[in-house]
Each structure stands twice: as structure tokens, then as C-alpha cells.
Amino acid sequence: MLFTLAMIAAKFLIWFLRFTGSGGTTLPGRLAAKIYPGILLRLSGKLNVILITGTNGKTTTGRIISRILEINDIPHLQNRSGANLKSGITTAFIEAASIRGNFSCIMAVIESDEAAFKTVAPLLSPKVIVVTNFFRDQLDRYGELLTTVQNVKTGISQCPNAVLVLNADDSLSSYIGREVPNKVIYYGIDGYNSSRSSADIAGADASNCIYCTEKYQYSARTYGHLGHFFCPGCGFKRPEASVACIGVNRLSLSGSDVALRFDEYEVNNSHSVQINLPGLYNVYNALAASACAKALGVPTGTIIDALGTFECGFGRMEIIEHEGRHIRLILIKNPTGFNQVIDYLFSEKKKMVIAFFINDNDADGTDISWLWDVDIELFRDLRNLVVRFYCGGIRAEDMAVRLKYAGIDPGLIFIEKNMKTIIEDSIRLLSEDETLFVLPTYTAMLEVRKLLGTEFNLKEFWK
């Protein structure tokens, strides 16, 4: 009885919030749990759950998995980007269920915030847990990086039947794989070594061994602390990856051509695959999704199809082409992600205008010092291509100072607190041979999308 009441109340609230246009995703779940505390456990128990956590790439990985399931005609539900705390996850289940708590789908692809994972994982009893990676992210919110790693490990230890999908190139994820009894499928990149010098990687978040504190050595690196690490002190080293990228032929704005191995025991085990997403970080996301699909026993051909036809989602590189104007929207949220975006701008051949929108609300991280960990200095090497820098958002001035100290000509830096003005000016002044890159932090992205939405009829994000 209480269960039905909780369902009705939450469903009404979902409808009401949508109707009023606020698109809220946490309140309905919270309300339902107030009325019937066991609601998430009861609903999720009816579905096979894939649970995704980690610092970067959760949303994209989840979306690729969803695409793979779609191609295989497996009906599933998925929580919305950003709705990845317990309340938002509960809302996603309520939304897909009938008032009696029955589903028309059989699986759930759920992304969970790293801090919430410990609480959420035991409730969902997932079939597969995917951990993307661990990087420093919003210390004011998550606390220390190793605390986050331990929290995820604690959550996993309460799900002994889940198959783990872990990034072999991330020493912190591999550490978890060694410490828990679960079955593990590792994925990683075998055929690539970064051309950036190790000095660029000085800000690595896990440079020393988690077991013995000796400095890791690498036989190959991709970015951040990811790569073929090995500890000269205690011998802890990167595990073999069964799902691997064994060759990178092309990395570009539109996507990557890579050779993937999906199964180490397969006879012809090298597949040419086109990944319809830019940058090396998305090769990792594609591998994570592929390894998860292998854990589910999905045919390899459908994975390859999904990777080639996948379209970017919410703020993860959205493309707007409108009356000869080229606009790209990419979310930036922590140093590693921001550096990846800069790497990616290096493959751009056309002139560009760059608009940064830096907010410091809770969801962005209230501490904006992380801007100093980003290799903004690299923009100097793009000086022949970047026409103007706009700085907007609550912390526009901090971004402007960062650019100045990176050696960018202050004459090219424009501060404007009104986001609408930046969007309007930058689009009005944009010529056909220029691309406008809009790079917002999370809450700034919500505002920017609204502004662009009015102008270009962008899809609402909860659709």
C-alpha cells in the first residue's frame, strides 16, 4: 500500500516538474523513499543492473552500453546524466516502472556518483560493475582521491557476484581488482604511447605506488597517470587487458580508427573499428562499454556497430550546424577532462573562437584552483588558429587571469559576465570558416544549453 502511494506521489511529482519545465530529477526519488524507504531495493531487484562509476567517462560509457543493448533489442532503462545520486537513480526506476512496480524492460544501465556508490551498489546488486578511472575531481566535495577509491572498493566488496569491468591502465582501478574476489574483465590500450613528454604528465594524480609508495615506471603512457605502469619497489604492475585497443590508426575530431581485440582467445582477434567519438579518452570509454558487453555475452559484431553509430550526448561534444555556423559544445569539469579537450582542439585545422564558462556552484566544485592544473599554456601553440577567447560565468575573471599567465595576449581575452551577450556576440561575429567552441563547467552548461536551445532548437536534456 505504502509502495503504491510512493509510486503515485513520485510519478505525479515527475509529471509536475516536467510540466513546470524544471526537469528536476532528485525530488521524486527522495519523496518516494520518504514514503517507502525500501523502494530502490524493491524496484531494482526486478532488473539486471549494470552499474557504472569512476571520475571521467561515466555518462558516455553508459550511453555506449545503452546503444549496444539497443542494437541487440534489449529493452532497458537508464538514469539521466547528472541524476547519479541515490535519489536520481530512484527516480529513474520509478519513471520506468508501472504504479505496481512492474517493468517492460529487463535491464538498467545506471551511472553512480563515486561518493554515492558505496550506498547505492549494495541496493542494486548489479550484474556488472564498470569502473572507468580515478582522477582528482572536486576535492571540496569528494575529499581525497584515495578515500574515493576506498569507497568504491567498499561498495564492490558488498556485491561479490558482480563481474567487474576495470581499466587496466589505471593503477587505482587495477588495485581494486586485486583486492576483491570478484571476477574481473580488464580493458586497456596496448598500441599507443603518448608523444607528450613526461614533464607534461607531472601533475599525474597517482604517480606513486598505492602499495609501497615507490614511484611508478611506465613502458607506455596515454594521459594522466594512465598507462603500462609497474612498481620497481613491490612489483605491482598493469594487468593484462583482455579487451584492448591494439592499434590507433587515426584520432580526429570526428572520431578514431582503431584496432580492437575483444577476446584474447578468439582466433582472428583484431577488428578494425571506427569509434564515432573524438579523442583517446573516448577510446577508453568505448573499451569499457565493449568489455561490459562481453561480460553480458553480446555478439562482437553488434558492439562494432554500436561504436560506429554512436552519437554524442549531453555536453559531451555536441555539434550544432546552423546556417553555415559551426558550434561545438564540450563539458569541462576537471583537469584531466579539460586537458583532453585541449588535445582534441589540436586536431582542428580551422580558425576557432573559444568561449569558456566557468562557474563555481556546488555541482561544478566550489574551488576553481583546478584551472591552474590544466595545461592552458598549450593554447600558445594554437595562437595562429584561435581568433578570440571569451570568458564568462561566475568565475570569468579567474579564467581570464589563467589565460594571461599562460602567455596569451590579453588583447584577445574578453570578459563578459552576461552569458547571453557572449553567446550572441560570438555567434554574430562568427564567420563561415571559423568554429565556435563553447566550453562550460557543469552548471554553466545547463545555462548555455538553454540559451543555445532558444536559438537553435536543441533537444531538452531530459529527453
Add this chain to the structure above:
Amino acid sequence: MPTLEICHLYPDILNLYGDRGNIISLKMRSLWRGIDVNIHNVSPGDAFYPELYDIVFMGGGQDYEQQIIHEDIVKVKGEAIKEAIENNTVFLCICGGFQVLGKYYKSSDGKETEFLGAIDLWTIGEKKRLAGNIVVELNLEMHGKDTRVAGFENHAGRTYLGKDVKPLGKVLTGYGNNGIDGFEGAVYKNTYCTYLHGSLLPKNPDFADYLLEAALKKKYGGEFSKLFEIDDTLEKLAHDTVINRLLKGLKHKNK
């Protein structure tokens, strides 16, 4: 041409959120004035030359990282660092770098870790972190320059100063050393310690210049000790915007 030798201690390990922004600021503000800069990155196992450096910078780390450098700084480099501090070398030490210059750290479960003991101060760890934006009124003779600095603090340790150690400044909004006495940081000779991590100097250019002038004065006497003005429009804008916002109490968060 004047040259500053800047030592960055443990840049690969104590590199919490944006600490390198301070090195970038010291370097750029020198170069813009025609002062040459050599950066010396000193990691565990590397030699520390107390007589070579004009400015020594040490940032903060997470507990795990502090643990990695602990033996090196206390047992290996300790005496050389103390010698440089006593000899009036300019030091800027932030967060973990601040704490480790003190006598000890006592964690919330009572475990005591011996630190360098270069300055008479000590730190007690507590569960609740003191995190948020902070504005401090510097307790320094700045000759009419702006004595207010803005930054972000995020620390579990509460630091207390011995009676001969002066605080760096007074907290206008935020927590400071321990959230109780209203003071922030520490000054001993030419050593400046603070909890304002990350991008402290870029947004507080007058304090950056204060440190550069102190280093130039010690090295060259009167000759180069007065820096000429440069265009700080963007820096001042960032500085004033955040301070005005915080002092209005609009956005200050007490977590």
C-alpha cells in the same frame, strides 16, 4: 640582468589543486619585468642546496602524498631546509607544506607524526574539514598596496602558533588556521605559510610582488628591490570581484 633561483619542492608529489599556479605567477611576474628565472624542481632523493635558492615554494598534498615525502623532508633535507629558513631565504609554504614546517601533526585518532620543527607551530587533525572561500587581511607592511588576499582553503588540520610566531593575517571571512582564533597562516623571518592553496598568487598580485621584492632585496640589496608597476587589470578584476562577492556574504559557504 637580475636572476631569481626558484626552488619548487616536490612538484611531482605535492601538487594539490593548482599549486603550480604560484610558480607560474612568480615566474611570469619576474619575466615581465626583465628578471630572469630558473626553476629548480626538487623531488625526493634530489639534493637541496640551501645557499642556491632565492625563493622556495612547497605546496600541499593529500595524506597519502604527505606520507611519501615525509621521510625525505624530515630526515634527508630537514637540516638544509632549516638552514635556508634561518638564513632569511624567502619561503612560501601552503597547506601541507605549511604544516610540515611545524613540530608535529597529531591525527584525529591520536597518532602523532614528527615534522620538521623549523617553526614553532603544530597541527591537530580533526574529522571535519575546513573548506571554502576565504579572505585574509595580511599582517604585512605593503606600502599602500592591497593587503587583502582571496583564496580557497580545504584542510582537516588545525594549526596553532607558538608565542614567537606571527600569523600571516587576520581572517575576514572563512576559517583560517583553526577556525577559532581568527588568524591565518604564519610568518617567521622570510618564511610565509598559509592555507590558501592553489591559485593564491595569480589573483593576489600585490602579495606575489611582495615576495619577489623580499627575494630581490635579500639577493641584490637596494639595487633591484623595487619592482616597477605592470598592467594588472585582469588580476585586480579577479581579486576585487571575488572579494566583493565574499565580503558581501553572498556566496560564502561554511561546510
